[in-house]
Amino acid sequence: MSSPSSGPSVGVFCGSRAGLRADYISLAREFGSMLATRHAGLVYGAGGTGVMGALADAVLTGGGRVTGVIPQMLYDRERPDLGRGEVYLVRNMHERKELMYRLSSAFAVLPGGLGTLDELMEVATWNQLAIIEKPIVVVNHRGFFDPMFAMLDHLVAEGFLSVKERKLIRMARDAADALDTLDALAVDRAELQALASA
Numbered sequence: 001m002s003s004p005s006s007g008p009s010v011g012v013f014c015g016s017r018a019g020l021r022a023d024y025i026s027l028a029r030e031f032g033s034m035l036a037t038r039h040a041g042l043v044y045g046a047g048g049t050g051v052m053g054a055l056a057d058a059v060l061t062g063g064g065r066v067t068g069v070i071p072q073m074l075y076d077r078e079r080p081d082l083g084r085g086e087v088y089l090v091r092n093m094h095e096r097k098e099l100m101y102r103l104s105s106a107f108a109v110l111p112g113g114l115g116t117l118d119e120l121m122e123v124a125t126w127n128q129l130a131i132i133e134k135p136i137v138v139v140n141h142r143g144f145f146d147p148m149f150a151m152l153d154h155l156v157a158e159g160f161l162s163v164k165e166r167k168l169i170r171m172a173r174d175a176a177d178a179l180d181t182l183d184a185l186a187v188d189r190a191e192l193q194a195l196a197s198a
Helices: 022-037 050-061 093-103 114-128 146-157 175-197
Strands: 009-013 041-044 066-071 086-090 106-109 136-139 169-172
Touching (some): 009 093, 009 114, 022 041, 041 050, 041 093, 066 093, 086 093, 093 114, 106 114, 106 175, 114 136, 169 175
Parallel strands (some): 009 041, 009 106, 106 136
């Protein structure tokens, strides 16, 4: 298991499918390599295929730590045997997400489908409700998430989301920008906590 003493871990939400463009896999590999270079561990959904599999393989190839969490119902479908790192098998999706959120210091989002969007919106909601205080960044690779960001802005315009709450989900251009953003947010949070305890 990735322990707090072994350094920060980034929970990454992404697809167990590869998508239609090869650059989704390239992005996952780049992000995983950068995670390892920055000595940050990966917490992910334990899938051994698609964007998930490429991400985990890249982290391990770079000498990084990988922790996967998967429910029994998805164990066969997502072929975690092809994944890497330490895998936690849990009873259901609720346990999966709760454990991933607890093990992660921050969250990043790469291209994916409904599960990716579900996890993103849930951690954003948990931050909104102050259940957790962990930064979130979305890698908006080639505008992949433009429609989602437009929807969030629409929620603000219609009065269902405050400007402050909208800022819970940050946008990054690429892997390096995403990790720089998470680093900066972590420093800001540490400084605020130091001021509060002074």
